[in-house]
Amino acid sequence: MSNEFSRIARYFAPLAGEEGRGLTDDAAVLRPPPGRELVLTVDQMLEGVHFLKDDAPGLVARKLLRRNLSDLAAMGAEPLGYLLTTALPAGVDDAWLAAFAKGLEQDQAAFGCKLFGGDSSSSLHGISLSATFVGHVAPGAALSRNGAKAGDGIWVTGTIGDAALGLQARLGKLADESGVLTRRSELPEPRLGLKLAGLVTAAMDVSDGLVQDLGHMCKGSGLNGTILASLVPASAAAAALGAAVLEERLTGGDDYELLLAVPPGRAGALKAACGDVPVTKIGMFQTGMGVHVIGDDGKEMRFSKPGWKHF
Amino acid sequence: MSNEFSRIARYFAPLAGEEGRGLTDDAAVLRPPPGRELVLTVDQMLEGVHFLKDDAPGLVARKLLRRNLSDLAAMGAEPLGYLLTTALPAGVDDAWLAAFAKGLEQDQAAFGCKLFGGDSSSSLHGISLSATFVGHVAPGAALSRNGAKAGDGIWVTGTIGDAALGLQARLGKLADESGVLTRRSELPEPRLGLKLAGLVTAAMDVSDGLVQDLGHMCKGSGLNGTILASLVPASAAAAALGAAVLEERLTGGDDYELLLAVPPGRAGALKAACGDVPVTKIGMFQTGMGVHVIGDDGKEMRFSKPGWKHF
Numbered sequence: 001m002s003n004e005f006s007r008i009a010r011y012f013a014p015l016a017g018e019e020g021r022g023l024t025d026d027a028a029v030l031r032p033p034p035g036r037e038l039v040l041t042v043d044q045m046l047e048g049v050h051f052l053k054d055d056a057p058g059l060v061a062r063k064l065l066r067r068n069l070s071d072l073a074a075m076g077a078e079p080l081g082y083l084l085t086t087a088l089p090a091g092v093d094d095a096w097l098a099a100f101a102k103g104l105e106q107d108q109a110a111f112g113c114k115l116f117g118g119d120s121s122s123s124l125h126g127i128s129l130s131a132t133f134v135g136h137v138a139p140g141a142a143l144s145r146n147g148a149k150a151g152d153g154i155w156v157t158g159t160i161g162d163a164a165l166g167l168q169a170r171l172g173k174l175a176d177e178s179g180v181l182t183r184r185s186e187l188p189e190p191r192l193g194l195k196l197a198g199l200v201t202a203a204m205d206v207s208d209g210l211v212q213d214l215g216h217m218c219k220g221s222g223l224n225g226t227i228l229a230s231l232v233p234a235s236a237a238a239a240a241l242g243a244a245v246l247e248e249r250l251t252g253g254d255d256y257e258l259l260l261a262v263p264p265g266r267a268g269a270l271k272a273a274c275g276d277v278p279v280t281k282i283g284m285f286q287t288g289m290g291v292h293v294i295g296d297d298g299k300e301m302r303f304s305k306p307g308w309k310h311f
Numbered sequence: 312m313s314n315e316f317s318r319i320a321r322y323f324a325p326l327a328g329e330e331g332r333g334l335t336d337d338a339a340v341l342r343p344p345p346g347r348e349l350v351l352t353v354d355q356m357l358e359g360v361h362f363l364k365d366d367a368p369g370l371v372a373r374k375l376l377r378r379n380l381s382d383l384a385a386m387g388a389e390p391l392g393y394l395l396t397t398a399l400p401a402g403v404d405d406a407w408l409a410a411f412a413k414g415l416e417q418d419q420a421a422f423g424c425k426l427f428g429g430d431s432s433s434s435l436h437g438i439s440l441s442a443t444f445v446g447h448v449a450p451g452a453a454l455s456r457n458g459a460k461a462g463d464g465i466w467v468t469g470t471i472g473d474a475a476l477g478l479q480a481r482l483g484k485l486a487d488e489s490g491v492l493t494r495r496s497e498l499p500e501p502r503l504g505l506k507l508a509g510l511v512t513a514a515m516d517v518s519d520g521l522v523q524d525l526g527h528m529c530k531g532s533g534l535n536g537t538i539l540a541s542l543v544p545a546s547a548a549a550a551a552l553g554a555a556v557l558e559e560r561l562t563g564g565d566d567y568e569l570l571l572a573v574p575p576g577r578a579g580a581l582k583a584a585c586g587d588v589p590v591t592k593i594g595m596f597q598t599g600m601g602v603h604v605i606g607d608d609g610k611e612m613r614f615s616k617p618g619w620k621h622f
Contacts, residue, residue: 085355
């Protein structure tokens with residue numbers, strides 16, 4: 001096993017942008033894009049909490065980047081690069097690191113971002129990772145979860161609940177013959193590049209589960225949000241599992257779709273802005289407070305858990 | 312015990328600058344200071360690796376900030392603010408968090424920086440923390456560890472080795488009647504605000520031990536660095552322990568003093584730039600490669616460990 005510094009030189013320095021200065025200095029130096037505001041976000045992933053010991057290292061790396069990229073997408077920002085922390089127990093070998101770095105490289109290329117710097121440490125128990133991302137937006141154009149208005153429609157991108165079902169499949173609790181659900185759990189698709197500024201009044205990504213995250217948007221905006229369960233878009237694989245998985249779909253986490261508040265009359269413009277990414281109206285914001293989910297029987301649904309729990 | 316979101320609202324939201332948007336959005340928005348470059352750095356602290364379970368939470372918080380601030384100091388940067396990650400096991404109660412947040416508040420005020428955002432998680436084993444700092448410098452003025460030239464003097468700020476001895480004291484392996492050594496181990500003093508740009512050819516902070524960090528500077532600059540052990544400044548408390556602790560002082564970590572390469576003829580200007588902070592010349596850079604430490608007997612010293620090892 002190579003030591004900390006040769007590991008940085010071998011696996012991480014090739015991923016660094018010029019801002020990272022070869023990863024030999026104490027910090028990165030970034031020239032901010034002229035006339036832009038910067039958007040900063042950090043997410044961590046811990047073994048046993050956010051991923052499982054035997055998960056493929058490349059997929060862990062890519063999910064780490066994509067969870068952060070989803071936060072940038074939720075702010076309407078474009079990515080620049082990131083700082084990485086790794087805390088690795090003694091048993092993590094160079095093969096793990098090589099596969100992890102390969103995953104970083106793959107998604108750096110896919111999303112146009114570079115490694116700016118980081119910190120590595122030993123760990124007594126399990127792998128601990130974090131990425132701090134830097135993105136940029138036009139001045140004043142950053143989206144917020146707190147701006148929804150009464151009368152706005154509640155919209156979501158993509159399909160909801162696949163990742164939570166995929167996690168069940170990965171834990172052996174659910175059959176996933178197509179592998180679609182598993183894939184969504186392993187490798188989310190950050191919804192970058194949608195031109196939402198000026199079109200939506202609020203945005204956030206669905207990471208903790210639709211019901212809980214809608215609750216955050218309602219609380220932040222001082223509103224009631226009511227959605228119809230039947231309108232919440234399901235993938236074919238999730239739909240095939242029927243009503244038995246509805247609660248899991250609505251409350252499970254890790255989808256990384258965008259939840260949007262959209263004023264009336266903008267459905268066409270929203271769909272145009274989202275291009276190939278499907279967007280679906282699932283409800284409305286109204287005066288009041290809290291989240292209401294109306295089931296197929298017309299009655300309000302009650303949930304045994306409000307949102308995503310860690311493993 | 313309060314839940315994740317009420318903990319954020321109670322303990323961390325009051326620490327947030329306007330960039331943090333009340334810590335309710337997916338990311339922070341930063342307007343870069345006009346005409347400045349940004350400096351980005353991240354450091355993590357793990358229970359059992361970087362701090363001990365029973366360490367005072369306020370001191371852990373302040374050391375987390377100060378280790379990062381020291382990286383900014385090594386780049387010649389001024390701090391703006393930071394993102395924080397916390398991964399906390401179930402046993403961490405609100406009293407711990409309140410004391411931790413109080414420590415953050417104290418050093419935010421002391422060093423003029425604000426909380427921009429973060430991420431909180433549960434942890435299966437021990438407390439895991441990180442801070443990503445944003446600072447700023449004049450364009451092109453960021454220092455580097457890689458610019459030393461043959462003939463430059465090797466200088467350090469403050470005194471070297473106190474923190475390593477303080478750690479020994481905290482572990483009960485050494486007497487520290489004055490408490491000075493313990494204090495240096497618990498609460499480093501980042502050397503911010505020294506006007507080193509244009510004066511030094513290389514800079515870094517001494518975090519992994521003088522010998523190892525000088526080795527990094529030599530490697531980065533393609534030079535040999537030779538220092539005289541007798542010139543390496545000791546505090547009164549360390550000096551009182553005599554030659555028995557010399558190796559520990561030269562190789563132990565956590566000092567967070569600055570290691571500087573200074574061309575000949577600049578001693579007066581350097582001292583003026585450092586004001587109240589003492590600076591001491593301890594050796595020279597020459598052509599060649601590697602680190603040589605000359606002992607009191609005129610012979611090269613050999614070390615059983617090259618630098619700081621984690622607990």
